[in-house]
Amino acid sequence: MRIALLIAASVLVGGCSAGKTGQSEQSDSALPAPQGTTTSATSRPTSPTTTAALRPPEPGAEIADVIAFIEAGQAADVTRYHTATRDGATTDLGDDVAFTTPSGKANCMTDSQHFGGALACLVDLAIPPLQPPDIYGQWKGNWVDFPGPSIEVGSVHGDPGRFINGTGPELPHGAALSFGDYRCRSDPAGLYCVNYAHQSAARFSEAGVVPFGCLQKVTPPADIGEKYSC
Structure with a gap:
């Protein structure tokens, strides 16, 4: 009888010990994974550009802040912007x-x-560049070319060029449109556009035209009103 009791007590002690071990293993497996072991879009670390994305960049703003602001705009469906309308x-x-x-x-x-x-872009500038001397033809001081590495404001055009087709659909304030190397965001403060290939905006x-990134004001060619270049 005494031997049976001893065997039963030994079984109970062994069972309790095994239960504690299993509980410890379960607790260890529930610990959070070390930082940096997983990545996700929602766990991206915050940066100064997070705040900058909330307000329109002012002259002299860093290109990263300008891009953050543009990218914070609501994405517009580019398929809606492949047409232009003129006189109906x-x-x-x-x-x-x-x-x-x-x-x-x-x-x-x-x-x-x-x-x-x-x-x-044809921009309704309050004070467009004046036509340079000794330049003849139809001067368009509000014509702005932004190929990426430069911006030219004011130039001579004998015909409407691409704008002969009229105007495209309205890009609402707060919306951002991506196309080619560009993304543009419409805002009450103005139209903000970035060219990713050249990190210019x-x-x-x-x-007027406010440049960002690598763009700096330079002496324009004789037939251009103002120029900014990287």
């Missing part, structure tokens, strides 16, 4: 895009056939 007639632009800001102060369009998809508004 709509033209299919193929791979090119066209859009205008809600105020109508900026009418922008790409031209892949003649200019490799470079962006150009600009704000187009009635007040």
Whole structure:
């Protein structure tokens, strides 16, 4: 009888010990994984650009802050911006895009056939560049070319060029449109556009053109009003 009791007590002690061991293993497996073992879009570390994305960049802002602001805009469906309308007639632009800001102060369009998809805008500038001396032809001080490594404001054009097709659909304030190397965001402060290939950007508004990134004001060619270059 005494031997049976001893065997039963030994079994109980062994069972309790095994239970504690299993509980310890379960607790260890529930510990959080070390930082850096997994990555996800939601766990991206915060940075100064998070705050910058909430307000329109001012002159002198870092290119990272300008890009963050543009990318914070609500993505627009680019398929809606492959047409332009003039006098009620709509033209299919193929791979090119066209859009205008809600105020109508900026009418922008790409031209892949003649200019490799470079962006150009007609901006209703309050003070456009004056026509340089000894330059003849139809001067358009509000014509802005933004191929990426440079921005040219004001130039001579004998015809409407790409804008002969009219204007594209409205890009609402807060919306961002991606196309080619570009992304543009419409905002009450102006139209902000970045060219990722050259890490250059600009704000187009009635007040003028504000460059960001590598763009610096340079002496323009004789037939150009103002120029910014990387």
